[in-house]
Every structure is written in C-alpha cells, then in structure tokens.
Amino acid sequence: MAKKPGIPKGTRDFTPQEVNKRNYIMETIKQQFQLYGFQPIETPSFENSETLMGKYGDEGDRLIFKILNSGDYLRKASEEHLRSKDSNALVSQISEKALRYDLTVPFARYVVMHQNEIDLPFKRYQIQPVWRADRPQKGRFREFYQCDADVVGSDSLWQEVEFVQLYDAVFNDLQLNGVTIKINNRKVLAGLAEIIGAADKLIDFTVALDKLDKIGEEGVKNEMLQNGISEAAIEKIQPLFSFEGSNQERLERLAVMLKDSETGLQGVEELKFIVEKVEKLGTKAARIAIDVTLARGLNYYTGAIFEVAAPKGVAMGSIGGGGRYDDLTGIFGLKGVSGVGISFGLDRIYLVLEELGLFPESVVEQTKVLILNFGESEAFYGMQLLQDLRSAGVKAELYPDAAKMKKQMNYANKRDVPFVVLAGTQEMNDGTYTLKNMRNGEQETLSLEGILEKM
RNA sequence: GUGGUUGUAGCUCAGCUGGUUAGAGCGCUGGAUUGUGGUUCCAGAGGUCGCCGGUUCGAACCCGGUCUUCCACCCCA
Numbered sequence A: 001m002a003k004k005p006g007i008p009k010g011t012r013d014f015t016p017q018e019v020n021k022r023n024y025i026m027e028t029i030k031q032q033f034q035l036y037g038f039q040p041i042e043t044p045s046f047e048n049s050e051t052l053m054g055k056y057g058d059e060g061d062r063l064i065f066k067i068l069n070s071g072d073y074l075r076k077a078s079e080e081h082l083r084s085k086d087s088n089a090l091v092s093q094i095s096e097k098a099l100r101y102d103l104t105v106p107f108a109r110y111v112v113m114h115q116n117e118i119d120l121p122f123k124r125y126q127i128q129p130v131w132r133a134d135r136p137q138k139g140r141f142r143e144f145y146q147c148d149a150d151v152v153g154s155d156s157l158w159q160e161v162e163f164v165q166l167y168d169a170v171f172n173d174l175q176l177n178g179v180t181i182k183i184n185n186r187k188v189l190a191g192l193a194e195i196i197g198a199a200d201k202l203i204d205f206t207v208a209l210d211k212l213d214k215i216g217e218e219g220v221k222n223e224m225l226q227n228g229i230s231e232a233a234i235e236k237i238q239p240l241f242s243f244e245g246s247n248q249e250r251l252e253r254l255a256v257m258l259k260d261s262e263t264g265l266q267g268v269e270e271l272k273f274i275v276e277k278v279e280k281l282g283t284k285a286a287r288i289a290i291d292v293t294l295a296r297g298l299n300y301y302t303g304a305i306f307e308v309a310a311p312k313g314v315a316m317g318s319i320g321g322g323g324r325y326d327d328l329t330g331i332f333g334l335k336g337v338s339g340v341g342i343s344f345g346l347d348r349i350y351l352v353l354e355e356l357g358l359f360p361e362s363v364v365e366q367t368k369v370l371i372l373n374f375g376e377s378e379a380f381y382g383m384q385l386l387q388d389l390r391s392a393g394v395k396a397e398l399y400p401d402a403a404k405m406k407k408q409m410n411y412a413n414k415r416d417v418p419f420v421v422l423a424g425t426q427e428m429n430d431g432t433y434t435l436k437n438m439r440n441g442e443q444e445t446l447s448l449e450g451i452l453e454k455m
Numbered sequence B: 001g002u003g004g005u006u007g008u009a010g011c012u013c014a015g016c017u018g019g020u021u022a023g024a025g026c027g028c029u030g031g032a033u034u035g036u037g038g039u040u041c042c043a044g045a046g047g048u049c050g051c052c053g054g055u056u057c058g059a060a061c062c063c064g065g066u067c068u069u070c071c072a073c074c075c076c077a
Helices: A016-035 A057-062 A079-084 A087-093 A103-113 A158-173 A184-194 A199-210 A210-224 A229-238 A237-243 A247-257 A262-281 A329-330 A344-354 A375-392 A405-415 A424-432 A448-454
Strands: A046-048 A067-068 A095-099 A121-132 A142-151 A179-185 A286-290 A304-309 A320-325 A339-345 A369-371 A396-398 A421-424 A433-436 A444-445
Touching: A016 A103, A016 A121, A016 A142, A016 A158, A079 A087, A087 A095, A103 A121, A103 A142, A103 A199, A103 A339, A121 A179, A142 A158, A142 A286, A158 A262, A158 A286, A158 A304, A158 A320, A158 A339, A158 A396, A179 A184, A179 A262, A179 A339, A184 A199, A184 A262, A199 A210, A210 A229, A210 A237, A229 A237, A247 A262, A247 A286, A262 A286, A262 A304, A339 A344, A369 A375, A369 A405, A375 A396, A375 A424, A375 A448, A405 A421, A444 A448
Parallel strands: A179 A286, A369 A396, A369 A421
Antiparallel strands: A046 A095, A067 A095, A121 A142, A142 A339, A179 A304, A304 A320, A320 A339, A421 A433, A433 A444
C-alpha cells in the first residue's frame, strides 16, 4: 500500500449528506437573490496578481495564494533576489497569477471590463469558492464559499434597506431566528476620529474600537493610547463604551457627540434612514442593531458597514458581512460608480444550522424505493416498475446484483431507504409487487398501479 | 506570520515510572437464517502507534525536526 493520501490544510471533502445540506443553503440564498432581482455571474478561480494585490491591505496580500509561473520560472528571476532569498521581491518575478481572495474585487474588475454592456444600476450575485492562506480555526478554512450580492451604479440608500431585508428573508427561509444584523457607517467612524483630533489615525482608532467586546474598555483605551491617541481625546468618546439603548436612542446620542463633524452627522443621517425604514417595514428572523464598534472592511467601505452575528449562544464568528464602497471600480480606472453589497458565509451558516439542528429532514432524503434483485428475470420484472417509478418522479433504484437478501436489506437499511420492493416468482406469476415499509416493517402486495399510487 | 495544542484499527478512544506477541467499544466481512433488514449469538479480517531522525540493551511512551488537528493572537466569511 502506498502512503495514506491526505488533503491540504484547511480544505475539506464533503460527503453526500454534507453536499445536500450545503446545496439546501445555497439554493435558499440563490432563490432570494433572484427574487430581489440579482443576476448571476461567475469569474475565474484565479486572476492576474496585479488585480488582487494591494486591494486588501498588507495583511490581505500575505493571505493571497500565489500561483507559480509555468515553465522554467526561475530563469526569469533576478540573481540578486535569488541570492538574498528575498521572498517578497522574488514573488512578483516568479508568480503572475493568484487565487481569488474574495468576490468583490473580481466583481469590480468585471464591471470595468464589461462597462459597455452593463445597464446601471447593475445587480449581480455570485456564489463561488475563494481561497485564503490563513491558519484554519473553527469556521475558518483556506477554501470556502462566499455568496455575494452587490449593486453598482446607485447611491440610493434604499439599496441598503433592501439588503437588510434580503438578509432577513434568507435567514427566515433557513428558519434561523435571532440573528443580529449589525450596522455602522464609515462616516460615523471618520467623524469620531475627527472630533478627537485623530482623523489621520482612523484605521488604528477603529481597529482598536472594534475589539471592545473582546478586550473590554480598558483594553481598547490602552491600545488607543499606544497608537498615540491622547487621554483627553479618548475622554470625548467615553459614551461609546457604554452605548446602550434602542437604535433610536443611539442615533440621538451619536448626533450629539458628532455635532461638530459634518461627515459624522452625515453618517448618522444615513444610519437613521436605513434603520428607520427597516424597522417600519419590519423584519422576521433578524433584527437590526446599530453597532458603532463595527469596523470591518475599512480598506474600501465608505458608507454603510454590515456584519451578521449568529443567534446568541452559538459560538461563531460573523456569518455574513457587507457594506458600501463609493469608488471600488476607481482602482480599475472607472470613477464615480458606487457599489454596495453583502455576503453570506456559507460554511459558517452550515455550522450554525448544524449546531441548532435546523436542517429539514427532507434535505438528506435520497432514494425512496429500492427494488431487490433475485435474479435476471426477476430484475427485469423489477425494471419495468423502476421505469414507471422514475417517470412519476420517484427516486428509485434496483439493487444491481442478485446478492443475498440480507445484504440487500442491509444496504437499504443503512442508506435509510424508506421502502423496498420484493418481486420474485410468486409476484411475477400474479403480476404484483410486494412493498415493504422499512420504518415499521409492514408490507403489502400491490399491483404496479397500486405501488405508484402509494408513492 | 506569532504562541500553544493534537495525532494509536474505518470511527471514538484506552495503553501504568520506557520492558516480550499494542487493546476495547462501535463499524466491517462471513456464519447461525437458500424470500425478509434494523435485535441476539458465534467466528474472522484489519495497526511499520502521523512522518523523519536521535537517546537507549530496548521507544507508542523520552528528545529534536516536520506534517496534521484544534485553540488564542493578527486578520477575517
């Protein structure tokens, strides 16, 4: 025997049951995407490195899987970089392609390349795997699916309202109640940084603030102090550390805090519009909550920022995220096209549904009828029933070999097939079939029509 | 990328301070049962103890490296 095979770290095989469950989630999402008017596109698994590099920050660049050039790639590498073992400098010489890191940047590239055939606003959805050279953890993989819906070419805040409703619709379909759609706004964060005189430290400021629920008030303050934000400045945003109350109350308090920041107030207005409309129109499975500490994806989000938290009690990172980016296509030369979108984390939603036991039983149902095989003529007799069952849309199969009945029964049992059909000489003479219910052991002899009726 | 953790049969795991032929349960295969599974009973197969090297008379056990698992950080779906 050869050495036992394995798969790369952070990747997975999926069993038939797992694929069925994943398909269930994907179909649910896809249905709602289409219901909301999004159209599907697909992009290549790998892009030119220059399309991806530099779009996700330094951290992102590190996590991008690079693809080695074909052929004698070292020949083109510079002697100097080879000798100094400078990996960073070398990589651009020996790798020109990289695996897709997310679906948003490829979408921006798509919009720019296809701008003449696209009617704005353009609503697209995309469900494809992405790859990150990350260290795996619970709910973190190196290959995973993203399910994205984005709109480009509209500044309207109604888009944001609709995206919250879309989230709600999907989670409602999945019967995943109690999720929280957290919302924030880049302009609010910029305003906060502005009033404390740390506008130039926006990223450091928000990254620290983002950790509030993890490292606590003192931890955040310490990190801010270390980043050169003064104690007096931190005092000005003290209310953020005990930011309780309804969305309405939070908005009012933010407006007071940000009264001297034009940008900040604009952010508050945007938040107010979205939250008010969403709350008035109503949600089913999810609730919307303003969270000023939310600061993901700051590298390109300019307006709304979304993040979806699993129901309380489920230990899982965010199961979705999104936001508005006023000028994403700008990096590819198309200015002034605003985009806003959301993403569903399929793999994490799977883990949450599994943990809460929310997959419907019908999702994993496979073959409904197994016809036992007692020999060639009996199998042929069974085949006639099989054809009719399949025409009627019943998932059915014939056991391929005339094996011992125990073995055939066991096969049906283990695969959880609810019915088996026995048809031997007796039934052939009578023109009947014996149908056995594997759940309760009952069986009855029926005509071909009788069987079809039962299914 | 940093720190920690894990690896023994298909699966879940025992295996004493290093000491002969490494065990259990479940699963698997066959039989009891030649048209009746899920229960029971009997028998059997299956392991270079993650991999490489070192210490030792002797290593699943100790040491080093490597890969893998999971966790925290970074970051993120």
